[in-house]
Amino acid sequence: NAGVMQNPRHLVRRRGQEARLRCSPMKGHSHVYWYRQLPEEGLKFMVYLQKENIIDESGMPKERFSAEFPKEGPSILRIQQVVRGDSAAYFCASSPRSSGIANTGELFFGEGSRLTVL
């Protein structure tokens, strides 16, 4: 099954450490989206990337968070100096069309990475 792959599935960090979450989109997809899900909440958009390009990062906190999607390799969501409030499930999704999800509206999600900050 060549679905959206996220790793690690679970990550525990102490306050002040760095967290790196990885996402490999479905084969042939070049658009990646990151969403954050807090407990008992819906998913909140964070960032939308194409290869080597950040298209929309309007949902990304201004500090400590960054994302990239290099020409080769997975997309990385990086959280520096984590705090307890960063504890959440982080979902990656990819879309099948060259123009993003505007044409189909369908996102294909990974199983998420659950970050716990102690």
Added chain:
Amino acid sequence: AQTVTQSQPEMSVQEAETVTLSCTYDTSENNYYLFWYKQPPSRQMILVIRQEAYKQQNATENRFSVNFQKAAKSFSLKISDSQLGDTAMYFCAFMKHRDDKIIFGKGTRLHILP
């Protein structure tokens, strides 16, 4: 800004019954998409059904159908002949036409009881 509201945090129904999940949204846009996504306990989100706002006909996918009321900004999901595998969180979602952000509601946790 667009918002999506799901007023039912949790629901339970018996297997084989029909259940309707409510969703309302707020937007000033005329052209947009609406979705219902399912998140089973395994946590992988799956698209259940999609509705394009310019289409008057309600979308249907097997046992899943929607009641789209554009004027009322309402988009409910009906699950007929519910099955145990329908147990999941269901998220209503909105996307502006030609946009790339999907906005999700807080979800309704649905339990199908044997």
